Amino acid sequence: MSALRLNWQPSPAIAVFFAVVVGGIALTVWQPQWWCWTLGVAVACHMGLTIAGLLPRSRLLGPNWVRLPASAAMNREICITIDDGPDPAVTPQVLNILESHGARATFFCIGRQAQRHPELCREIVQRGHAVENHTQNHPHLFSLFGPRGIYREIQAAQQTLGGITGRQPVFFRPVAGLRNLLLDPILAYCGLRLVSWTRRGYDTRENDAELVFQRLTKELRAGDILLLHDGNAARTNAGTPVILEVLPRLLDRIAAARLRAVTLHSTLS
Numbered sequence: 164m165s166a167l168r169l170n171w172q173p174s175p176a177i178a179v180f181f182a183v184v185v186g187g188i189a190l191t192v193w194q195p196q197w198w199c200w201t202l203g204v205a206v207a208c209h210m211g212l213t214i215a216g217l218l219p220r221s222r223l224l225g226p227n228w229v230r231l232p233a234s235a236a237m238n239r240e241i242c243i244t245i246d247d248g249p250d251p252a253v254t255p256q257v258l259n260i261l262e263s264h265g266a267r268a269t270f271f272c273i274g275r276q277a278q279r280h281p282e283l284c285r286e287i288v289q290r291g292h293a294v295e296n297h298t299q300n301h302p303h304l305f306s307l308f309g310p311r312g313i314y315r316e317i318q319a320a321q322q323t324l325g326g327i328t329g330r331q332p333v334f335f336r337p338v339a340g341l342r343n344l345l346l347d348p349i350l351a352y353c354g355l356r357l358v359s360w361t362r363r364g365y366d367t368r369e370n371d372a373e374l375v376f377q378r379l380t381k382e383l384r385a386g387d388i389l390l391l392h393d394g395n396a397a398r399t400n401a402g403t404p405v406i407l408e409v410l411p412r413l414l415d416r417i418a419a420a421r422l423r424a425v426t427l428h429s430t431l432s
Contacts, residue, residue, distance in 0.1 A: 219340025225347030236386030247394030274299035
């Protein structure tokens with residue numbers, strides 16, 4: 164962690180933004196009549212970075228795992244990530260499905276939920292899966308937080324999840340994948356890697372399990388990171404959490420493609 168704290172480097176886009184701001188200030192001091200132009204350029208750059216933060220798969224704000232490392236893809240590995248749990252009604256069934264298929268998954272857990280169901284969080288790890296950081300309280304306005312608010316949410320979840328499972332998370336996924344330019348240095352300080360996804364099924368709002376399945380498996384290939392939810396899961400017309408209908412078929416398709424579902428942590432070199 165200390166190396167990450169000392170060696171954080173801004174992304175090229177952020178470096179350009181700060182260069183523009185500093186250059187604009189210097190230019191305004193030298194030529195005050197140009198303040199309107201320099202302000203306009205700085206605002207335009209800031210708007211560009213704001214838009215980048217609304218794109219979960221963007222790398223403009225810093226490193227972002229949208230696929231597994233090349234070595235994992237060569238080993239025909241794939242990762243199923245499951246967000247917003249643990250959920251006492253859904254997560255145990257998800258664990259049973261994964262076990263019946265000999266698959267591993269990564270659960271991005273909400274710290275508050277883990278505090279409510281610590282035994283379930285521990286069971287995830289005991290059954291060979293990984294628990295990672297998805298904030299402490301899952302605030303919908305997380306991407307608008309300042310540095311203190313971002314750090315507080317992340318660090319509280321680190322302490323909660325690490326204390327329950329005995330292992331500190333090494334990956335982080337923000338709420339809905341949304342973020343701002345302050346997140347990357349804070350993640351580096353906390354020793355965390357940002358993870359989004361290759362493909363998601365929108366299973367928190369889509370109750371058609373077939374459509375979710377098709378979205379997740381379209382052009383499925385080694386190295387993919389897939390996103391499902393055990394917490395906040397949409398229900399089918401029959402009242403079944405969508406993940407419970409999608410996951411068995413998804414695992415069958417993964418096996419048929421001769422891929423292997425692993426945890427994110429296992430792909431670290």
